[in-house]
Amino acid sequence: xxxxxxxxxxxxxxxxxxxxxxxxxxxxxxxxxxxxxxxxxxxxxxxxxxxxxxxxxxxxxxxxxxxxxxxxxxxxxxxxxxxxxxxxxxxxxxxxxxxxxxxxxxxxxxxxxxxxxxxxxxxxxxxxxxxxxxxxxxxxxxxxxxxxxxxxxxxxxxxxxxxxxxxxxxxxxxxxxxxxxxxxxxxxxxxxxxxxxxxxxxxxxxxxxxxxxxxxxxxxxxxxxxxxxxxxxxxxxxxxxxxxxxxxxxxxxxxxxxxxxxxxxxxxxxxxxxxxxxxxxxxxxxxxxxxxxxxxxxxxxxxxxxxxxxxxxxxxxxxxxxxxxxxxxxxxxxxxxxxxxxxxxxxxxxxxxxxxxxxxxxxxxxxxxxxxxxxxxxxxxxxxxxxxxxxxxxxxxxxxxxxxxxxxxxxxxxxxxx
Numbered sequence: 001x002x003x004x005x006x007x008x009x010x011x012x013x014x015x016x017x018x019x020x021x022x023x024x025x026x027x028x029x030x031x032x033x034x035x036x037x038x039x040x041x042x043x044x045x046x047x048x049x050x051x052x053x054x055x056x057x058x059x060x061x062x063x064x065x066x067x068x069x070x071x072x073x074x075x076x077x078x079x080x081x082x083x084x085x086x087x088x089x090x091x092x093x094x095x096x097x098x099x100x101x102x103x104x105x106x107x108x109x110x111x112x113x114x115x116x117x118x119x120x121x122x123x124x125x126x127x128x129x130x131x132x133x134x135x136x137x138x139x140x141x142x143x144x145x146x147x148x149x150x151x152x153x154x155x156x157x158x159x160x161x162x163x164x165x166x167x168x169x170x171x172x173x174x175x176x177x178x179x180x181x182x183x184x185x186x187x188x189x190x191x192x193x194x195x196x197x198x199x200x201x202x203x204x205x206x207x208x209x210x211x212x213x214x215x216x217x218x219x220x221x222x223x224x225x226x227x228x229x230x231x232x233x234x235x236x237x238x239x240x241x242x243x244x245x246x247x248x249x250x251x252x253x254x255x256x257x258x259x260x261x262x263x264x265x266x267x268x269x270x271x272x273x274x275x276x277x278x279x280x281x282x283x284x285x286x287x288x289x290x291x292x293x294x295x296x297x298x299x300x301x302x303x304x305x306x307x308x309x310x311x312x313x314x315x316x317x318x319x320x321x322x323x324x325x326x327x328x329x330x331x332x333x334x335x336x337x338x339x340x341x342x343x344x345x346x347x348x349x350x351x352x353x354x355x356x357x358x359x360x361x362x363x364x365x366x367x368x369x370x371x372x373x374x375x376x377x378x379x380x381x382x383x384x385x386x387x388x389x390x391x392x393x394x395x396x397x398x399x400x401x402x403x404x405x406x407x408x409x410x411x412x413x414x415x416x417x418x
Contacts, residue, residue, distance in 0.1 A: 003391040004404065007413040008363060008384040011247035011284070014410045018235045018253045020045040020069075020228035022399050024190035026093035027167040028197055028228065029053045029073065033062065033100035034175045035201055037223035038074040044228055048398040052091045059084045060097075074223075075104075082109040085143075089113070091398075095126065096164060098146060099171035102135060108146040125162040129169050132156045133180075153178035161186045161211065161298050167194055173215035174203035182213045188299040189258050193229045200224040232258040233305045234400060235280055237375055240309045241407075242282035243271045244316045244383040249410060251280040261302045265294055265310065269317045287358065289319030296325045304328065308376040311335060314355035315343040316383055324352045334373035337366050338380055341388075363388040371399035378403070382412055 020043035029050070032039040044050060046069075054064050054071060061079035065072040081101045088094040094113045101108035112123075123144075127137050134152040138145045153176070158165055166186040171194075173180035185191070187209050195208030201221035207213040235251045236259070242249035243266065259275060266273060268291035272283040294314075296304040307325045314321050315338060325331050329350045339345050341364045344356040363386030368374025374396035381388035393416070396403060407414050 001391065002393055002416055002418050003389055004378065004381075004393050005415050005417055006363075006378070006381040006388045006390065008361070008382050008386065008388060010245065010382070010411055010413055012242055012245045012249055012382065012407070012410040012412060013247045015250045015252060016238060016406055016409065018230035018251055018255075019401050021190050021193065021231040022047055022049060022233070023163070023188070023231075024193040024228050025050050026053055026091070027096055027190060027194045028226065029057065030093075030096040030100050031167075031171050031194060031197060032073040032223075033057070033060075033075040033078060033097075034103045034171060035075060035221045035223040037076070038072050039201075039223040040070060040072045040225040042070040042225065042227045043230075044070055045231065046401040048394065049091045049093065052087055053093065056083060056087045056094060056097060059087060060101075078104060081105040081107050083111065085111040093164070095123065096167055096171070098126075098130070099168040100175075102130075102146055102148045102172060103175040106148045110144050110146075111142065112144075125158055125160050126165045126168060129156050129158060129165045130172075133169075133172055151176055153180050155181040156183065158182065158184040160184070163188055163191060166191050166213070170194055170198060170205065170213065170215065174198045174201070174205070174217045175219075175221060176217045177219055178217060180215045180217065182215070183211065185211050185213045186298070187211055189229055189232065189255060197224065197226040200226060230255045230258075232262070233303060235259075236262045236303075236306045237309050237379070237400070239266060239271070239273060239280060239282045240306075240313050241379050241382060241410075243269070243285060243287065244313055244379055246284050247410070248284055249282050251282075253278055254280045261300060262306065265302055266313065268294075269313055271313075287313070287317040289314070289317050289321050289357075292320070293322045293324065295323075296327055304331065305372050307331065308334060308372040309379055311345075311353060311355060312338065312376050312379045312383070315345070315357050315359045315361065315380070317357045320354060320356040322348075322352060322354050326351050331373075334369050334376060337364070337377050340364050341380055341384055343380075360385060362386050366390045368392040368395040371396055375400055378407075382407070382414075
């Protein structure tokens with residue numbers, strides 16, 4: 001297990017390019033399996049979760065050809081309808097493979113997926129959606145067995161705007177003839193990206209990026225070349241890194257229309273930032289809170305994946321603010337680490353913390369609990385006075401690529417030790 005050693009208190013300055021979207025890539029990879037030929041995905045982020053998803057494809061029998069920043073997936077030799085349990089347990093998005101396997105075999109077997117332990121992440125919405133398509137779900141001996149004999153073209157109303165359930169519904173509907181409507185669909189950019197690739201393959205989908213998606217599927221989809229959209233979560237994280245260290249960072253190749261709520265929220269903390277062309281620029285700022293309550297909500301609201309970094313920003317901002325993430329019960333418990341570093345944080349309940357800043361953080365021995373919490377303690381260490389050691393960094397590398405290299409290019413004093 002590796003760790004980062006960070007000597008903090010140094011402003012970050014320079015330019016970086018936005019990574020390809022993690023959340024997008026994790027849905028695009030399973031979707032390639034329903035094409036009748038090879039599909040190439042470019043701008044693919046070099047992260048551990050992507051590596052696991054590609055390994056799952058290979059275990060199922062698919063051919064994966066990797067090169068720098070891209071992958072070609074040939075599904076013609078897929079032979080298994082059962083996900084490998086050891087790999088499924090490593091990544092939450094493994095459940096998405098259920099949809100293409102049902103398209104290919106009319107059946108699928110999965111073990112409960114893994115991923116970050118940030119709260120109750122039930123599969124109820126996913127299974128309810130599958131049943132609307134006529135899929136039978138049977139739990140046996142710790143596995144879920146799916147059969148799709150009675151195929152239906154439903155109007156699905158999701159009981160919550162689940163990203164994963166929406167993605168699975170899109171994949172199923174694209175490979176069956178007839179019309180399907182998904183209401184209360186998730187509208188995040190990565191859902192829209194999946195919609196775009198499926199349309200390129202030959203499906204006829206309208207409403208991607210809205211809460212009502214209409215799909216006219218086809219019996220045959222063709223392989224394509226598709227570029228992953230930029231990762232607005234990664235870009236937002238680097239924007240916050242600039243703010244908490246008092247530096248100036250230009251993030252190039254940011255996606256259009258993805259930063260309105262981020263700009264609103266960090267602007268309400270005094271961060272001087274602007275979108276200029278295809279770049280997000282953050283300038284040195286006097287951080288003062290002019291708003292008192294910040295909360296997550298579904299897109300286009302403030303994303304839950306940015307709340308942990310935002311709490312670090314609050315520790316370096318003058319004023320008292322309430323940060324509320326209603327989605328996951330354990331997401332914010334990482335703040336114990338920030339408190340140990342000198343942050344003034346009151347944990348109101350499992351979903352809310354009250355942060356009073358500005359606090360002088362000091363170096364500490366830290367541990368990455370999940371992807372976003374892990375990156376957040378890295379941000380805190382970069383802003384802190386003194387040296388921090390951060391263990392279990394492999395957790396963060398599941399979602400952020402080349403962490404050490406990218407922060408070092410901006411002037412951070414960061415080193416990896418095994």
